[in-house]
Amino acid sequence: MAIIICTAFPLLSSGQSQLLTPETLWEFGRLSDVRVSPDGSKLLYGTTWYELEANRGTRDLFVVPVAGGEPVNITRSDVSESSAVWRPDGQRIGFLRGGQLWEINPDGSNARQVSHIEGGITGFDYAPDMRHIYYTKKVKIKPMVQDVHADLQKANAYVADDLMYRHWDRWHDGTYSHVFIASYNNGELGQGKDIMEGEPFDSPVPPFGGSAQISWNADGTALAYISKKKEGVDWTVSTNTNIYLYNLASGQTVDLTPFNDGYDKNPVFSPDGRYMAWESMARDGFESDKNRIMIMDLQSGKYRDYSAGFDQSSSGFAWSADSQTLYFVSGIHATFQLYGLDMRTGNINQLTTGQHNYQSVAVAGNYLVAERMSMSVPTEVYRMDTSGNQIQQLTFVNRDILARTAMGRVEERWVTTTDNKEMLVWVIYPPNFDPSKKYPALLYCGGGPQSAVSQFFSYRWNFQIMAANDYIVVAPNRRGLPTFGQEWNDQISLDYGGQNMKDYLSAIDAVSKEPFVDENRLGAVGASYGGYSVFWLAGNHDNRFSAFISHCGLFNLESWYGTTEEYFFANHDIGGGYWEDPRPHSYDFSPHLHLHKWDTPILVIHGAKDYRVPYAEGIQAFNAAQLMGIPSRLLFFPDENHWVLQPQNGILWQREFFRWLDQWLK
Numbered sequence: 001m002a003i004i005i006c007t008a009f010p011l012l013s014s015g016q017s018q019l020l021t022p023e024t025l026w027e028f029g030r031l032s033d034v035r036v037s038p039d040g041s042k043l044l045y046g047t048t049w050y051e052l053e054a055n056r057g058t059r060d061l062f063v064v065p066v067a068g069g070e071p072v073n074i075t076r077s078d079v080s081e082s083s084a085v086w087r088p089d090g091q092r093i094g095f096l097r098g099g100q101l102w103e104i105n106p107d108g109s110n111a112r113q114v115s116h117i118e119g120g121i122t123g124f125d126y127a128p129d130m131r132h133i134y135y136t137k138k139v140k141i142k143p144m145v146q147d148v149h150a151d152l153q154k155a156n157a158y159v160a161d162d163l164m165y166r167h168w169d170r171w172h173d174g175t176y177s178h179v180f181i182a183s184y185n186n187g188e189l190g191q192g193k194d195i196m197e198g199e200p201f202d203s204p205v206p207p208f209g210g211s212a213q214i215s216w217n218a219d220g221t222a223l224a225y226i227s228k229k230k231e232g233v234d235w236t237v238s239t240n241t242n243i244y245l246y247n248l249a250s251g252q253t254v255d256l257t258p259f260n261d262g263y264d265k266n267p268v269f270s271p272d273g274r275y276m277a278w279e280s281m282a283r284d285g286f287e288s289d290k291n292r293i294m295i296m297d298l299q300s301g302k303y304r305d306y307s308a309g310f311d312q313s314s315s316g317f318a319w320s321a322d323s324q325t326l327y328f329v330s331g332i333h334a335t336f337q338l339y340g341l342d343m344r345t346g347n348i349n350q351l352t353t354g355q356h357n358y359q360s361v362a363v364a365g366n367y368l369v370a371e372r373m374s375m376s377v378p379t380e381v382y383r384m385d386t387s388g389n390q391i392q393q394l395t396f397v398n399r400d401i402l403a404r405t406a407m408g409r410v411e412e413r414w415v416t417t418t419d420n421k422e423m424l425v426w427v428i429y430p431p432n433f434d435p436s437k438k439y440p441a442l443l444y445c446g447g448g449p450q451s452a453v454s455q456f457f458s459y460r461w462n463f464q465i466m467a468a469n470d471y472i473v474v475a476p477n478r479r480g481l482p483t484f485g486q487e488w489n490d491q492i493s494l495d496y497g498g499q500n501m502k503d504y505l506s507a508i509d510a511v512s513k514e515p516f517v518d519e520n521r522l523g524a525v526g527a528s529y530g531g532y533s534v535f536w537l538a539g540n541h542d543n544r545f546s547a548f549i550s551h552c553g554l555f556n557l558e559s560w561y562g563t564t565e566e567y568f569f570a571n572h573d574i575g576g577g578y579w580e581d582p583r584p585h586s587y588d589f590s591p592h593l594h595l596h597k598w599d600t601p602i603l604v605i606h607g608a609k610d611y612r613v614p615y616a617e618g619i620q621a622f623n624a625a626q627l628m629g630i631p632s633r634l635l636f637f638p639d640e641n642h643w644v645l646q647p648q649n650g651i652l653w654q655r656e657f658f659r660w661l662d663q664w665l666k
Contacts, residue, residue: 006654007335008613011611012051017404017406018404018406018408018461019431019466019468020405020407020468021465021468022465022466022650022651022653022654023052023651023657024401024405025459025462025465025650025654026050026052026647026650026651027050027401028378028397028398028401028459028460029047029048029049029378029382029397029398030047030048030049030057030149030378030379030459030600030652031045031046031047031371031379031380031395032045032047032048032379033045033046033083033084034044034360034362034370034371035084035085035086035380036066036086036361036362036364036369037086037090037106037218038086038088038089038365039090039164039365039485040066040363040365040366040367041065041066041067041364041365042064042065042066042106043063043064043065043066043364043394044061044062044063044084044085044086044093044106045061045062045064045381046059046060046062046082046084047059047062047397048080049230050647051407051647052651053508055645055646055647055648056291057077057080058078058080058604059080059081059082060073060074060075060076060077060080060081061074061075061081061084061095061104062074062395062653063093063106063107064381064384064394064395064607065108065544066364066365066367066369066394066646068117068383068392068394070378071395072091073105073108073419074104074105074106074108075095075104075108075111075602076540077097078315079097079098080097081095081096081097081102082095082096083095083096083123083211084096085125085126086125086179086650087130087406088104088126088127088128088129088130089130090106090371091105091106091107092105092106092187092390093106094114094124094126094133096121096123097113097117097123098118099120099121100113100114100116100120100121100142101113101114101115101121101124101133101135101189102114105189107443107659108203109638111270112187113114114187114188114189114363115135115251115557116226117137117192118290119133119137119138120137120604121135121136121137121180121205122135122136122137122177123135123136123137123204123210123211123214124136125211125214125215125216126184126216126220127184127201127216127220128216128218128220128221129152130181130184130185130220130249130619131183131220131221132181132182132184132220133180133181133182133184133189133492134179134181134182134214134216135179135180135192136177136178136179136180136204136214137177137178137180138175138176138177139175139176139177139178139194140174140175140176141174141176141198141199141200142174142200143174143517144158144159145157145158145159147174147534154452158171159628162231162232162233163232163235163236163567164231164232164234164235164236164565166565166611166644167206167207167565167566167611167644168206168207168565168611168612169207169609169611170609171639175201176196176200176202176205177202177203177204177206178194178195178196178197178199179194179195179196179203179214179223179225179246179429180192180193180194180195180246181193181195181246183319183371183608190215194217195223195225195246195253196227199229199548199579200231201227201228201229201230201231201243202227202228203225203226203227204225204279205226205227205228205241205265207502208507209226210263212265213225213226213264213266213268214226215266215267215268216269216272216416216590217234217245217269217273217298218271218272219273219607220248221247221248221249222245222247222248222280223245223246223248224243224244224245224246224256224267224269224276224530225244225246225262226241226242226243226244226265226266226267226648227239227241227242227244228241228242228291228309229242232255234570236282236565236566236567236568237285237567237568237571238285239262239263239281239284239285239286239287239375239568240254240260240261240262240263240284241263241557242255242257242258242260242264243255243257243264243265243267243276243278244256245255246338247547247573248536254266256276257280258279258656259296260280260282260288260294261282261283261284262281262282262283262284262285262289263279263280263281263287263291264278264279264294265278265279265280265420266278266315266317267475268277268317268318268319268402268507269319270319270323271319271322271323271333272322272323273298274297274298275296275297275298275343275451276293276295276296276322277289277293277294277317277319277321277326278294278296278317279292279293279294279314279315279317280292280294280305284322284568285356285568285571285572286493286568287450287568287569287572288313288448288450288482288489290307290312290313290389290489291313291315291484292305292307292308292312292314293305293306293307293310293317293328293341293473294306295343300522306348307348308342310348311486311657312330312331312332312483313330313331313482314329314339315328315329315330315332316328316329316359316360316361318362318363319362319363320363320386321363323343324342324343324344325340325342325343325386326340326341326343326588327339327340327351327361327363327368328340328341328343328361329358329359329360329361329370329417329481331452331454331482332482332483333424333483334424334426334452334453334454334455334477334481334483334484335354335355335356335357335454335455336357336358336359336455337345337350337351337352337353337354337456338350338352338357338358338361338368338370338388338453339351340386340498340608348356349366350388350523351384351386351387351388352388352391353376354396355373355410355412356372356373356374356377356455357372357446357454357455357456358370358372358411359371359372359373359379360540363386364408366384366385366386367384367385367386367502368384368385368386368388369382369383369394370382370384371383373455373456373457374410374455374457375399375410375419375426375455375456375457375463375464376407376408376427376457377398377402377457378397378398378457378547379457380393380394380395380396380397380398381393381394381395382394388606388644389606390661406431406432406462406468407431407464408430408431408433408435408467408468409428409429409430409648410426410427410428410429410463410575411426411427411428411429412424412425412426412566413426413427413510413511414631415476415506415507415510416506417479417499417502417506418499418502418506419499419502423472423476423477423478423503423506423507424476424477424484424528425464425475425476425477425507425510425511426473426474426475426476426477427472427473427474427475427511428463428466428467428472428473428475428633429466429467429472430466430467430468430470430471431467433516435515435516436516436517437516438473438515438517438518438519438521439471439472439515439516439518439662440470440510440517440521440522440523440665441471441472441473441484441508441517441518441521441522441523441527442466442471442472442473442474442522442523442524442661443473443474443475443476443504443507443508443522443523443524444461444463444466444473444474444476444525444526444530445504445525445526445529445530445531445533445534445537446475446476446477446478446481446526446529447525447526447527447529447530447531448478448480448481448483448528448529448538449481449492449496449500449529450478450480450481450489451481451482452481452482453475453476453481454479454483457557459650460643460644460653460662461651463475465654469658469661469662470630470666471510471523471665472516472517474507474508474511476503476506476507478493478500478504478507479491479495479499479500479503479504480492480493480500485534492573493573494573494574494575494584494585494586495586495589496532496535496536496573496574496586496589497540497588497589498589500533500534500537501533501537501540501632504533504537505541505544508522508524508544509544512544519544520546520666521546522544522546522665523545523546523547523548523549523578523661523664523665524537524541524545524547524548524549525548525549525550525657525661526549526551526553527550527552527553527605528548528551528552528553528613528642529553529554529613530550530551530553530639531550531551531552531553531554531613532550532553532554532555532591532602533552533553533555533578534548534549534550534553534602535550535555535589535591535592536589536594536595538550538591538597538598538600538602539591539593539594539595539597539598540594540597541600544603545600546604546664547598547600547601547603547660547661547663547664547665548601548602548603549602549603549605549660549661550602550604550605550618550621551602551606551659552605552606552607552610552612552613552615552617552618552642553591553604553613553617553618553621554591554613554617554618555591555592555617555618555620555621556590556591556592556617557574557578557586557587557590557592558578558587558590558621559616559617560613560614560617561574561578562575562578562614563614563616564611564613565611565612565613566612573586574586574587589620592620592621592624595624595628598612598625598628598630599623599630600623600630601630601631601632601663601664602630602632602633603633603635603656603657603660604618604621604622604632604633604634604635604636605618605631605634605637605640605653606619606624606634606635606637607636607637607638607641607644607655608636608637608638608639608640608643609632609639609640609641610640610641611641612642613642615636618634618636622634631664633656633660635653636657637649637653
């Protein structure tokens, strides 16, 4: 049974006649990193624009009043600017250009390079008292084979004695990201001190750690940073990151979170200096555990989980000026909304609702400002009062493109699963939908596996461009996805070929019963765990589908386990190595064991620099399909990783994606 409870219609005018194309996706400006000025009156943000012919993007900085108005483009160079922050006095803005720290006035005048650090820096921030800055840079800690054999500089080899010799999309080069502290005086930078000197550890923690993992305390006398102080096998089987506090006066470092075994990250100090809030996961080895709201009273050293009883994950913390409210982002029913924690009562209040994803929150005087997106609108900045009301859009980066582009209707359905649970399924319709027609439909298989199929605007897996190509898109929030409680999220581990696969089929079966869906023209597409899902469904779909597309999917769980890198993920979700006795039953869910039932055309996509799901997984699947005489195609990117990040590769991906679907479903 399918229950439709909410339907959202985009705002379209008669002048909107263009359909979304791959080229249009790369026209959109991509806004990020909103920062509020110290007086709360202005916002700083960056926008990246891409040049297809040059095959690259350039990022500029903008300032816009919180009260509303036209943004001012304060940088106009051929080199991208990043990591921009306000100086605590509000008189200057610091940013990175060409790997060095620059400063500029808020009106875009008087740009000046501040640092001249050998090798460049990767991040920085000012201390609240403006007497110091921290910066991060790569430091060579471990020798490589060329250092050992100095007379063989033309030799091309790699020697490893431990694990983590490669990670995500790069081979380890013996360098680590370290935190430095330098004196600062009105634009003059002193000599930096490496506060992690000699340690073979990173801060921020790769591959996705950023400036949120490093934070000054309220008066600038200490710096908190995140690190996973483990090596080799210990590193790869654990998620145990801790928060370390470095005292500038004593030069001593203290571990603030030795009591927790899982992730501890992104510390935020309250303005009055009393509290430190941070995101924390309880279970070591589980990267998708509940993200708790932990708060420590720095005067007493006592800490508390303020999200106990709140069955949602929380992130992006921001304190109110009086240190009495902690604002944050949390997912509920495949959307991400803003919440407030009242420190006086411990109550958590939901501030926003609607079909969209808030991605951040910050305090700007009497207002909150936040980045927000939906399936139909890329990220823009919004302002609201501290109760989440009187919402006003402040930026319109893509107004002109959206005005000329038709978007399809996004519908929220609730579908009953085989075990009588209610599952949210997004259905996206073609912009010129005609209910009297019969459309092919695509089942979108989400990745992660624990990543919500929410109101995201993707520049590759974009539901609106699929709809613009005259496909009905079916995007279920199957078992194993967050925003529906921790039990729903956790169920998928050790059950890859189980209930979540039934959930996929429940979703496509429910929608394919509609008179406007041609049940003989169904496809299934997905990447990462979604790619695994496609491989699994290829051998277990009972003739439902007529075409498949799998990008960076896990095909043979034994070979994948033997070649991946972050083993905490594999151990938690698969149950351990295939050689263990007893052998984890998860290996019975390996798609390659069901090859004898493959009979449907399949496109396999992979990138050579994908070390999370090494490209041999895709090669095995394609080779097997070819040897079995199944219509199949391989799309291989030598210069891409788990994603497709280069503009021309991105457009090629979309063209081949629809060329394959159109060949078999239209």
